[in-house]
Amino acid sequence: MIYLDGHSTTPLAPEVFEAMKPYFLERFGNASQGLHRYNWEARAGVDQARERVASALGVREREIVFTSGATEANHLALLGSVPALLASGKKRILSIRIEHASVLGALELMEERGCRVDWIRTDGAGRVDFEHLRSLMSDDVGLVSVALANHEIGTLQDLKRISDLARAHGSRVHTDAVQAFGKVRFTADSIGADLVTISSHKIRGPKGIGALYVRRKNPRIELEPLYLGGGQERGLRPGTPDTPAIVGFGLAAELSVQNLDREVERLSRLRDRLWFHLSGSIDGWVRNSPPDGLPNNLNLSIEGVDGAALFGRLKQVAVSNASACLNGVQDYSQVLTELGVGRDLARATMRFGLGTWNTETEIDAAATEIVEVVRDLRTMERRFAEQTGTFSMNGEKL
Ligand SMILES: *Cc1c(COP(=O)(O)O)cnc(C)c1O
Secondary structure, eight states: OEEOBTTTOOOOOHHHHHHHTHHHHTSOSOTTOOSSHHHHHHHHHHHHHHHHHHHHHTSOGGGEEEESSHHHHHHHHHHTTHHHHHHHTOOEEEEOTTSOHHHHHHHHHHHHTTOEEEEOOBOTTSOBOHHHHHHHOOTTEEEEEOOSBOTTTOOBOOHHHHHHHHHHTTOEEEEEOTTTBTTBOOOTTTTTOSEEEEESTTTTSOSSOEEEEEOOSSSOOOOOOSSOSSOTGGGTSOSOOOHHHHHHHHHHHHHHHHTHHHHHHHHHHHHHHHHHHHHHHOSOEEEOSOTTSOTTEEEEEETTSOHHHHHHHOSSEEOEESSOEETTEEOOOHHHHHTTOOHHHHHTEEEEEOOTTOOHHHHHHHHHHHHHHHHHHHHHHHHHHHHHSSBOTTSOBO
């Protein structure tokens, strides 16, 4: 199998696994308590991880809040802002419709709690339309939330430009930076964000752990915790810290920024190699991802092929489709729908997410299999149409 689904999750790095191990069996103490060596050891692991994550984001340690992942971090950033927004009369929120489901879900809950969301228009590549943003911006906007990189088509936003405008109107700025973290060099200041969400399992760390950066100065961002308890994480995220996960996340964060420049170059080369191989072998490709997006992303639709048949026949390649079938319900990608990609094409869409684990040999083998499957399906389709006369397999009139 060739794993090309790195936007969904990534394989744990072996050195991260090694670093986590002692914290399961020997250093099992409670990192949020003192008194004895077990707790101190666990605490030391968490402290070091916090240092590493903070340094990767270019921020101070006390500005990092560990959460159960990016879904929770997004909810903490957004729902946690509601009391401050309501108190200051800045109840309007600006965002875009191609955000991750965890952001869209939290925004929906914010509306139920008295805020109002206005959607900034995006262009064909998913980029924020600045004219429209300017026309929506006013002093009653309390929060702007735009992902630094899109999770499906890899679009990178000019977040500094967005946040400069937002902050000039006294609005806080949140970004879901899960897909950008470790793929693009940035700090909280370089993008002008007050709240930044990241996740461990997208950068070869363990699942179930993420972090929210919360700006403490210029300006200090007030947040309300999602729930109450023992006061851990400066009261913003109570509960006993998951020490092994935090330790693994810390190392994964450090590694992902350490090798970033070299990796960006390597990943862009692999992505281009995949694209040239596919587009050079068969026609009918529609490239949904912009060329200047994430270096590890390639989002392609293929014309004249039934999506279900395509994914059903891929044996070697693990890749994501754009129309997830969740709990038996066909759900079309919100991102592709926003971009105006039709349903047949959306069904035959592959989202590639490359990573440090991929090699050139894998890319070539994956492309070869995909080309073979598409050719086979097209041949079958043609034979079927010849035999039956007028209709194709998916019922279209030819
Ligand atoms: C994966 C992902 C999330 C959710 O992260 P979890 O840590 O799995 O909760 C949120 N936002 C984006 C952009 C993602 O890609």
